[in-house]
Amino acid sequence: MSHSELASPPAPPSIWHMYRAMVGVGVFCGLLIVTVFQVTLPVIERNKAEALQEAIFHVLPNASTSTTYYFGEADGFKLLEGDGVGEQLVYAGYDDAQQLVGLAVEAQGMGYQDVIAVIYGYSFTEQAIIGIQVLESKETPGLGDKIETDPDFLENFKSLDVSVRGDGSALANSVVPVKHGEKTKPWEVDGITGATISSVAIANLLDRSAQYWVPRIRRNLRDFQGKE
Amino acid sequence: MVDDSLWTIFINASLVNNFVLAYFLGICPFLGVSSKLETASRMGGAVTFVMLVSSICAFGIQALLVAIDAPYLKLIAFIAVIASTVQLVEMFIKKVSPALFRSLGIFLPLITTNCAILGLALFQTNKGYSFVQCIVYALGAGAGFTLALVLMAGLREKLELAEVPDVTKGTAMALMIAGLLSVTFMGFGGLGG
Amino acid sequence: MAPSKSSTDEFIKGLWNENPVFVQVLGMCPVLAVSNTAMNALAMGLATAFVLIMSNIVVSSLRSFIPKQVRIATYILIIATFVTVVDYVIQAVSLDLYKALGAFISLIVVNCLILGRAEAFASKNTVARSTMDGLGMGVGFAFALFCLGAVREILGNGSLFGAPLFHDSFQNWVVMILPSGGFFTLAGWLLLFNWLKQRKAKKEATATLGLRKEVA
Numbered sequence: 233m234s235h236s237e238l239a240s241p242p243a244p245p246s247i248w249h250m251y252r253a254m255v256g257v258g259v260f261c262g263l264l265i266v267t268v269f270q271v272t273l274p275v276i277e278r279n280k281a282e283a284l285q286e287a288i289f290h291v292l293p294n295a296s297t298s299t300t301y302y303f304g305e306a307d308g309f310k311l312l313e314g315d316g317v318g319e320q321l322v323y324a325g326y327d328d329a330q331q332l333v334g335l336a337v338e339a340q341g342m343g344y345q346d347v348i349a350v351i352y353g354y355s356f357t358e359q360a361i362i363g364i365q366v367l368e369s370k371e372t373p374g375l376g377d378k379i380e381t382d383p384d385f386l387e388n389f390k391s392l393d394v395s396v397r398g399d400g401s402a403l404a405n406s407v408v409p410v411k412h413g414e415k416t417k418p419w420e421v422d423g424i425t426g427a428t429i430s431s432v433a434i435a436n437l438l439d440r441s442a443q444y445w446v447p448r449i450r451r452n453l454r455d456f457q458g459k460e
Numbered sequence: 461m462v463d464d465s466l467w468t469i470f471i472n473a474s475l476v477n478n479f480v481l482a483y484f485l486g487i488c489p490f491l492g493v494s495s496k497l498e499t500a501s502r503m504g505g506a507v508t509f510v511m512l513v514s515s516i517c518a519f520g521i522q523a524l525l526v527a528i529d530a531p532y533l534k535l536i537a538f539i540a541v542i543a544s545t546v547q548l549v550e551m552f553i554k555k556v557s558p559a560l561f562r563s564l565g566i567f568l569p570l571i572t573t574n575c576a577i578l579g580l581a582l583f584q585t586n587k588g589y590s591f592v593q594c595i596v597y598a599l600g601a602g603a604g605f606t607l608a609l610v611l612m613a614g615l616r617e618k619l620e621l622a623e624v625p626d627v628t629k630g631t632a633m634a635l636m637i638a639g640l641l642s643v644t645f646m647g648f649g650g651l652g653g
Numbered sequence: 654m655a656p657s658k659s660s661t662d663e664f665i666k667g668l669w670n671e672n673p674v675f676v677q678v679l680g681m682c683p684v685l686a687v688s689n690t691a692m693n694a695l696a697m698g699l700a701t702a703f704v705l706i707m708s709n710i711v712v713s714s715l716r717s718f719i720p721k722q723v724r725i726a727t728y729i730l731i732i733a734t735f736v737t738v739v740d741y742v743i744q745a746v747s748l749d750l751y752k753a754l755g756a757f758i759s760l761i762v763v764n765c766l767i768l769g770r771a772e773a774f775a776s777k778n779t780v781a782r783s784t785m786d787g788l789g790m791g792v793g794f795a796f797a798l799f800c801l802g803a804v805r806e807i808l809g810n811g812s813l814f815g816a817p818l819f820h821d822s823f824q825n826w827v828v829m830i831l832p833s834g835g836f837f838t839l840a841g842w843l844l845l846f847n848w849l850k851q852r853k854a855k856k857e858a859t860a861t862l863g864l865r866k867e868v869a
Binding site: 256283 | 715719720722723726727731733734737738741748752827
Binding site: 481482483484485487532535536539543575578579582583586626631632633635636638639640642643646 | 685686726729730733734736737740741755756759760762763828831832833834835836837839840843844847851
């Protein structure tokens with residue numbers, strides 16, 4: 233074993249080999265990614281649109297069609313044409329008779345663990361929030377996540393008063409959270425025992441959102457009237 | 461388009477949603493480097509620095525990718541940037557303090573596969589933070605990581621001298637301690653909200 | 654002289670002897686974060702297994718083509734590609750699952766397990782053996798994740814795959830679904846594994862002692 237020939241050390245790979253490898257692998261990877269992306273894109277878009285539609289119809293009962301509008305302080309609400317990235321969007325829901333049922337608006341705010349995102353429906357005729365759906369929440373399972381399932385809590389949002397002051401610039405009464413069982417006014421949100429912070433979070437984010445949107449929606453209501 | 465205050469973001473990243481104890485990111489170095497207090501704090505510092513740099517780069521890359529409409533390159537771009545940053549940090553530490561370089565050993569290049577850094581880049585992109593929010597987020601995450609690491613190291617140093625059953629020696633024990641730490645940190649929930 | 658391993662051996666070692674999660678304690682990050690229900694854990698495990706197998710195959714087929722100096726960079730490039738692919742496929746197949754797993758799918762790319770296997774095995778073995786190795790490690794990983802997820806879901810939610818198991822009076826052990834539960838459950842499984850290994854080692858030690866006594 234002692235006199236085995238020492239093999240000469242392998243020559244270092246040329247720069248060409250290294251480039252060839254990296255570029256070759258890069259091209260292969262690029263092709264693969266782009267192909268999969270193109271194939272899955274339409275499916276993903278469709279799924280997202282369906283999920284959104286479902287949410288809109290859930291918070292605007294009786295609505296059967298919806299149109300998306302984007303908002304600008306100067307021009308009011310305009311029909312959305314592009315993909316709406318970076319725009320403030322609201323969704324108008326119409327019933328079978330093409331009458332405006334209400335508007336669905338997305339809102340978010342800090343909960344107990346992380347940000348909670350909801351979509352809620354606002355009815356002009358009732359001057360109230362008529363439905364809510366939690367879109368994203370990382371609240372404590374079994375406790376905070378009751379905001380999605382507790383029937384008493386969800387009762388709050390069948391008709392949550394968000395009527396405006398005389399001059400229409402702000403809500404007459406802010407949406408406020410109260411302890412469970414102490415709700416007396418239609419703009420109060422009855423909390424969940426054991427999930428105080430999560431229920432307070434919902435009330436606060438709804439208040440913030442409504443304070444912003446309701447006056448603006450009312451000011452520009454004619455933008456939504458009827459579809460052709 | 462998130463209007464979280466900067467203070468909320470910092471508290472959230474460092475305590476309420478601590479990257480190690482709530483998201484389980486950065487476990488490998490967490491369990492590997494946390495046996496000595498000194499190495500732990502230095503690792504924490506190195507990670508915070510890499511997080512900061514990566515966060516800024518990730519913000520820039522995301523803006524670029526949106527501009528050229530190539531969102532599918534996000535992952536590859538992020539990981540390339542992180543790997544380069546770690547390489548630079550490694551060279552920097554080697555020059556400035558060879559002793560620190562030796563004590564960190566293999567764990568320095570391992571920061572590249574540290575899920576915490578990539579996780580940070582991905583989370584901040586998903587949340588759509590602005591530039592300043594990104595920086596605060598990175599600092600918070602780094603601070604939280606360092607805190608968890610230092611706490612763990614302190615506990616493990618003490619445990620070295622204690623009698624534990626054979627089956628629990630090593631990783632199992634470390635995990636149980638981590639679990640207890642995680643429960644403790646849950647007490648921070650609701651802070652800064 | 655170690656006996657040469659057949660392909661099936663490569664597959665089996667990933668399941669038990671060298672199980673990535675319970676023995677090698679590799680690839681921990683995604684393990685704990687998304688293993689709070691059996692469904693999520695299984696999906697994550699299978700996604701990781703897919704990336705592992707595919708990257709093992711590609712790395713193995715290109716092993717003579719990639720020079721040593723750039724190997725880590727190319728491996729990461731390959732792995733990141735397959736992870737991106739999985740990310741889009743999951744998004745297309747089930748938006749709900751995607752929301753549950755979130756950014757952790759992308760985090761598969763930094764799973765030390767995949768890079769480790771590429772470096773330690775796929776770069777030095779044939780495509781056939783690398784595939785089996787990937788398959789074994791992948792299945793072992795998915796199996797381990799499933800164990801974690803199942804325990805956490807059963808104890809923390811009283812259900813399995815969403816189907817309720819216990820009577821209504823069962824008090825959910827909520828901590829199991831929370832991050833700390835993940836740590837505790839993994840520690841528990843590791844304890845079990847360690848104990849089993851120790852028992853096996855003791856048995857083998859007494860067996861050899863017995864043999865020696867007979868021979869002596």
